Amino acid sequence: MSSSAPVSSQQLSPDPLPSQPRGWLLAAAALIPVNLAPSLLLALVGTIQGYTRCGGRILRDPLFGLAALLSLAAVGVAFWGEDWRLSLPGMFNYWPFLLMLPAFADALASRGSGTEFHPVGRRRLAQMLVLGSGLMLLLGWGEVLWEWQGHFFLGPVWITGVAGGERPAAAFTSPNILAIYLVIHLCLAAGLWLDRADRDWPQAVGLGAVLGLGSLLLLLTASRNGWGVGGLALMMGLALRRCWWGIGILVGIGLAGLAAAWDWPGWRAVVPRLIWSRLADTFDPQALHFSSTANRLDAWHFALQMARERPLTGWGWQSFAALYNAQEPPELLGHCHNLYLHLAAEGGIPLLLGHLILWGWILARGWHAWRRSQESVLLGMLLALTAFFASGLLDVVMLDGRIHLLVTLLLGAVWGASLEQRSTKGQCNQDLG
Numbered sequence: 001m002s003s004s005a006p007v008s009s010q011q012l013s014p015d016p017l018p019s020q021p022r023g024w025l026l027a028a029a030a031l032i033p034v035n036l037a038p039s040l041l042l043a044l045v046g047t048i049q050g051y052t053r054c055g056g057r058i059l060r061d062p063l064f065g066l067a068a069l070l071s072l073a074a075v076g077v078a079f080w081g082e083d084w085r086l087s088l089p090g091m092f093n094y095w096p097f098l099l100m101l102p103a104f105a106d107a108l109a110s111r112g113s114g115t116e117f118h119p120v121g122r123r124r125l126a127q128m129l130v131l132g133s134g135l136m137l138l139l140g141w142g143e144v145l146w147e148w149q150g151h152f153f154l155g156p157v158w159i160t161g162v163a164g165g166e167r168p169a170a171a172f173t174s175p176n177i178l179a180i181y182l183v184i185h186l187c188l189a190a191g192l193w194l195d196r197a198d199r200d201w202p203q204a205v206g207l208g209a210v211l212g213l214g215s216l217l218l219l220l221t222a223s224r225n226g227w228g229v230g231g232l233a234l235m236m237g238l239a240l241r242r243c244w245w246g247i248g249i250l251v252g253i254g255l256a257g258l259a260a261a262w263d264w265p266g267w268r269a270v271v272p273r274l275i276w277s278r279l280a281d282t283f284d285p286q287a288l289h290f291s292s293t294a295n296r297l298d299a300w301h302f303a304l305q306m307a308r309e310r311p312l313t314g315w316g317w318q319s320f321a322a323l324y325n326a327q328e329p330p331e332l333l334g335h336c337h338n339l340y341l342h343l344a345a346e347g348g349i350p351l352l353l354g355h356l357i358l359w360g361w362i363l364a365r366g367w368h369a370w371r372r373s374q375e376s377v378l379l380g381m382l383l384a385l386t387a388f389f390a391s392g393l394l395d396v397v398m399l400d401g402r403i404h405l406l407v408t409l410l411l412g413a414v415w416g417a418s419l420e421q422r423s424t425k426g427q428c429n430q431d432l433g
Contacts, residue, residue: 021050021107022121029128029409033135033171035159036401043100043405050103057106063361063415064102070354071098074317077347081316082323090317090346093399097408104412109419119420122413123195123377126188129406130210133185135160137210139170140178140217167222172400179226180397182218184384184406186211187233191380222278225394229387237383296337296394299324303336306345314348335399339392359389362411365418378417381410 024046028039051058058064074094081087108121139162142148149164160171167175193207218226231250238246260267260276261284268276281289302324306315315323320342321334336342343352363385370378388397388407397403 021046021053021103022124024049025104025107025409025412026124026128028405029125030132032129032402032406033132033160036405039405040096040401043104043409044096046107047100047103050107054106058102061102061105061419063105063358066354066358066361067098067101070351070358071095073351073354074098074347077314077351078317080313081346082319083316086318086322087316093317093401093404094347097404101408101412101415104409105415105419107416108409108413109416119373119375119377119417121416122375122381123192125409125413126192126377126380129409130185130189130192130207133181133189133210133214136170136178136181136185137213137217140168140220141213143168143170144217144220168217168220172402175221176223176225176395177397177400177403179218179221179223180229180388180391180395181403181406182214182221183226183230183233183387183391184410186214186218186230187237187380187384187387188377189214189380190237191377191383194376194380219274222274224278224282225391227278228394229391232390233383233387236386237379240379295331295333298331299333299336300338300341303338303341303345307341307349311344311349314344314346314351317346319346335396337395339389339396339398342396359411362415362418363389366414369414369417369420373417375417378414381414385410385414 024042028042028046031039031042071094074091078084078087078091108125110119110121139148139160143162143164147164148162151161152159162171163169163173165175168178169175170178170181172178172181189207189210193204193211218230231254235247235250238244238250256267256271257275257279260271261279261282263280277287278289281287282293284290303320306320306323320336324331324333324336336345340352340356343355363382366378366382366385370382385407391397398407
């Protein structure tokens with residue numbers, strides 16, 4: 001097979017070195033929509049097994065050193081922060097995921113003999129995530145069609161809940177989080193669909209249904225951030241596949257929405273009100289919800305001030321909400337609606353730069369691996385991560401533990417793809433653990 005030919009996992013034999021840690025991670029991925037606690041527990045078991053079985057190989061990767069250093073820095077920020085009582089609990093949003101990431105990469109990397117690699121690890125992860133997203137789609141459409149809300153219990157044990165409200169949020173606390181979750185899974189489903197559309201029509205039809213229902217639910221979330229990064233991922237995918245007519249249609253739809261939002265004559269009769277009214281909220285001071293834009297601008301300015309005053313150590317985890325809400329009059333806001341300003345303000349500029357290097361290095365190596373393999377599932381993961389990091393310009397959905405675990409799994413899978421391009425020296429001792 002030439003390096004330019006797309007990789008279809010149907011043409012590959014099973015992974016000759018099935019990884020037991022991988023099984024724990026796949027189970028964790030499947031349970032993400034249900035409840036974070038069992039997902040984290042399973043991911044922790046997989047992480048411990050990964051370090052026990054293959055610790056030597058994991059520790060030799062230069063990226064492990066960076067991830068470990070950032071994990072230590074996240075703990076240090078908790079003690080250097082303005083209020084350690086807030087910062088200590090907040091650090092658990094960061095350091096565990098950083099330590100899990102190298103183990104995820106090793107477990108999800110598929111290894112073969114010689115130069116042959118079998119990317120079943122990524123495919124199975126994508127399948128589990130897309131399968132699990134069916135629950136979120138069910139809860140989201142239950143909100144839309146039947147006004148579901150409340151909590152679901154299994155006996156005395158709380159399983160999940162549905163917020164209820166004008167905009168669907170499914171099991172999340174905000175429609176914006178659901179929107180980014182949907183964009184990620186739409187990218188994964190598209191990668192799987194492209195990989196198998198001409199081979200297994202029942203699965204292709206099922207994936208097509210996920211794509212259709214997920215896209216409609218994304219529209220109904222009325223999340224401008226979700227719409228924007230979803231459009232970005234779609235445009236990148238179309239460009240990489242040289243589907244220029246699709247890009248033309250997408251650009252036309254975007255321009256029509258902007259024309260209606262700016263109230264150009266006749267356009268509001270063509271474009272659905274849901275779209276143009278939300279876009280108008282962005283830049284029209286007379287719009288009903290323009291305050292959301294004004295609040296973001298004010299929060300960004302406040303976070304910049306925080307970063308300027310304590311650029312090296314930051315103010316400590318969860319400090320933004322406490323300081324911002326202490327203003328007179330009180331301004332209630334949980335975060336600054338920008339992932340990168342959030343890290344700079346609470347963790348310090350060096351910690352922000354460290355995260356950017358880690359994420360950028362993984363993505364760069366992942367794109368390089370995709371150029372060699374042309375693997376559709378890997379492309380879906382790369383587009384999902386690109387959309388996620390673009391969404392960080394307008395929100396901080398990573399503070400939701402389910403999203404953070406999901407993104408860490410995808411980063412691990414992409415990192416693992418780059419490991420497959422390197423030698424297979426230092427095989428782990430399969431008899432340990």
